Amino acid sequence: MIQTRGVLDGYRVLDCSIAMAGPFAAQRLGDLGADVIKVEPTSGEWQRHAAAGGAAGNEINVSFLSLNRNKRSVALDLKSDAGRAALRELVAGADVFLQNYRPGVAARLGVDYDSLRAVNPSIVYVSISGYGEDGPYRDRPGQDLLLQAMSGAMYSAGRDGDEPSPAGQYLADAITASTAFEGVLAALLHRERTGEGQLVTVNMLDALTTLQMQELSVFTVGRKAQQRSAEPHAHVYIRAPYGVFETSDGYVALAFADLHELGRLIEEPAFEGWSSEVEGWTRRDEIHAKTAAKLRENTAAYWIEVLGGAGMWIGPVNDYAGLVDDPQIVHNSTFVEYEHPTEGLVKTPGFPYRFSATPPRIDRGAPRVGEHTREVLREAGFDEAAIDALLASGAARATLEEA
Numbered sequence: 001m002i003q004t005r006g007v008l009d010g011y012r013v014l015d016c017s018i019a020m021a022g023p024f025a026a027q028r029l030g031d032l033g034a035d036v037i038k039v040e041p042t043s044g045e046w047q048r049h050a051a052a053g054g055a056a057g058n059e060i061n062v063s064f065l066s067l068n069r070n071k072r073s074v075a076l077d078l079k080s081d082a083g084r085a086a087l088r089e090l091v092a093g094a095d096v097f098l099q100n101y102r103p104g105v106a107a108r109l110g111v112d113y114d115s116l117r118a119v120n121p122s123i124v125y126v127s128i129s130g131y132g133e134d135g136p137y138r139d140r141p142g143q144d145l146l147l148q149a150m151s152g153a154m155y156s157a158g159r160d161g162d163e164p165s166p167a168g169q170y171l172a173d174a175i176t177a178s179t180a181f182e183g184v185l186a187a188l189l190h191r192e193r194t195g196e197g198q199l200v201t202v203n204m205l206d207a208l209t210t211l212q213m214q215e216l217s218v219f220t221v222g223r224k225a226q227q228r229s230a231e232p233h234a235h236v237y238i239r240a241p242y243g244v245f246e247t248s249d250g251y252v253a254l255a256f257a258d259l260h261e262l263g264r265l266i267e268e269p270a271f272e273g274w275s276s277e278v279e280g281w282t283r284r285d286e287i288h289a290k291t292a293a294k295l296r297e298n299t300a301a302y303w304i305e306v307l308g309g310a311g312m313w314i315g316p317v318n319d320y321a322g323l324v325d326d327p328q329i330v331h332n333s334t335f336v337e338y339e340h341p342t343e344g345l346v347k348t349p350g351f352p353y354r355f356s357a358t359p360p361r362i363d364r365g366a367p368r369v370g371e372h373t374r375e376v377l378r379e380a381g382f383d384e385a386a387i388d389a390l391l392a393s394g395a396a397r398a399t400l401e402e403a
Contacts (some may be wrong), residue, residue, distance in 0.1 A: 006033015011188065013096040014039055014087075015071065016111070018046045020144075020170055021204065022128050023067040024177035029096070029184060030070030037094075039087060041078070053237030054281065078109050087111065091119045095191075096184055098315040100128035103138050113199045122197040124187040128180055129203045132141060135331040142204050146315040147172035149244060149253035151208040152226075152323040160228040164244050164251055164317050172204045179207040183353040190358050191375045198357040206334050209323065210349040219320045220335070226320055230319045239280030240287035244317055250300040251317035257307070259287070265306055266294040340365035370397040 011034045016025035023038075023045075030036035038045070047068075051061035074090070076236075077083040091097060097116055099106055104114040106127070113125040127133065130142015140146075145166055148154060154164030183200040191197055209216070216225050241262070242255050259280060263271025268290050274280075280287065295303055298315060307314045316322070323329060336350035343365065352359040373396055377387050388394035 006031075009033035011035065011095045012037065012093060012186070013098065013184075014090055016040075016097065016101075017128065018100065020047070020063075020173035021176040022098055023047065024174065025126075025128075025180035025184070026071065026098055027069055027175070028068055028181045034096075036071040036285070038068060038073045039078075039090070040073060040075055042075045052350065073210065078111065084110055088116075088119050088331060091116050091123060094120065094123065094128065095188065095223060096124045097299040098126040098128070098184070099178070103129060117197065120197070122191060122195060124183055124184060124191060124197050124200065126180055126187075126200045126202065128176060129207045130200070131328050132203045132237075132332050133201055135328050137205070137328040140315070141313050143172060143255055144170045144172040145242065145255045146253050146313060147204045147208055149251075149315055149317040150205065150297075150323065150326070151212070152216070152318050152320040153208070154244065154317060155226045155319045156230070157286065158228055160230055162228075162253075163246060166244065166253075172208045173323055175211050176202060176207045179352040183355070187355065188357070190355075196357055197209045198355055200356075201354040203370050205328060207352040209329065209334050210352040213349055216320060216324075217346075217348045220324065221343070226244060239276060240284035241291045244287065245292050245295045247295050247300040247303060248298055252300050253315050253317055254291070254302050254307070254343065255313040257312045257314075262291070262307070262312065265310055265312075266291065268294050294354045336362060338362050338365060342368065368399050369397045373398040 008029060011029075013026055013029050013034045013036045015023065015036055015038045017023055017026065018040075026036050026038070031357070041227045045064065045068075047064045048061065050063065051057070052063040055062035057065060077085055078087060097111075099111065101109075107115075113127070116123055116125060129138075130147065131137035131140055148171055149164070151172070154166060158165040180200075180202045183202055187198055187200050219226070239256075241257055243294070244251050244253050256276075259271045259274045259276045263269065263274075270290055271287070274287075304314055304316065318326060324335065329335070334350055335347055337345060337347045340346050346365060350362075353360070373391075374387055377390070382390075387396070391398055
């Protein structure tokens with residue numbers, strides 16, 4: 001059997017990421033032939049010990065199995081001098097370094113971009129975060145449900161008057177993985193052309209916002225509000241409480257709260273003695289109902305302050321208006337504005353990634369039909385007579401200005 005080379009054969013990727021978004025991106029690189037080396041702690045990457053849906057497997061749980069194929073594992077203690085020295089040796093021969101550490105951790109470990117660039121100037125360094133490398137939400141937990149809630153998307157499905165409903169997939173993680181994958185490929189192409197490595201930063205909030213290119217443009221350009229109909233249009237693998245809860249003045253998203261601590265903070269005595277890993281699965285409906293009843297007694301801001309201040313994963317549920325004006329979105333310049341020749345001033349989601357050497361930009365808005373027909377055909381070598389013949393026959397079309 002003849003084996004063909006993968007399109008990324010010959011490239012080496014160091015995957016220092018955990019959970020889903022980073023590992024999923026690195027797996028896709030491996031699927032295309034890259035030599036992906038998973039650098040994980042000696043105790044194993046976090047996902048090895050956190051089986052989604054309780055699918056434990058024999059030795060490797062399903063969560064880890066699903067996100068780490070086409071990789072070799074190297075277990076290093078990066079808190080030790082020797083472990084960090086070993087990693088630097090690997091970096092010297094690598095093409096890509098990918099991490100999704102909490103903000104500030106990479107620098108403390110000495111594996112931030114500037115440190116590794118000193119070892120390998122041509123390295124493509126990809127950093128994934130929840131909300132951005134800096135800004136007001138820098139230290140918030142980048143958890144899938146919370147990002148979905150903030151993105152505005154939950155108000156685009158379901159029944160009018162019902163609670164906002166999250167997607168049945170780990171959507172924020174998956175989209176961020178795809179975005180990081182794109183960023184790697186683009187940065188490698190740039191390096192092929194110039195020999196220059198660079199820093200690529202990706203955050204989950206921008207990735208999920210820019211995914212909604214059409215919907216958000218309908219809101220920002222078409223000025224059409226999100227209005228759900230009377231009937232619904234549209235994760236059973238997560239323990240309770242996990243979902244969107246109504247408060248006295250809006251909604252909050254709450255994920256993975258410790259039942260004992262939650263019960264204390266919301267004054268629900270029934271949770272006393274309950275285990276998040278037992279009753280969190282077996283009594284999900286009861287936990288949700290009791291939590292929902294308590295959270296209705298106060299405002300969203302109150303619960304975000306009280307529960308979030310105790311370290312619980314809680315956040316706001318935005319509609320598009322809340323998203324567009326959100327301070328982190330504004331800080332990130334997630335939306336861009338430009339003049340279109342026929343549509344005037346356009347405000348629309350921009351780019352889900354940042355390139356330190358080759359930043360994305362908008363050179364032109366969406367073209368009219370055949371706007372560049374002559375221009376492109378000329379570049380392809382057609383003379384004017386041939387172009388005129390194509391246009392006259394109807395085999396090609398150009399705008400009036402070009403024709």
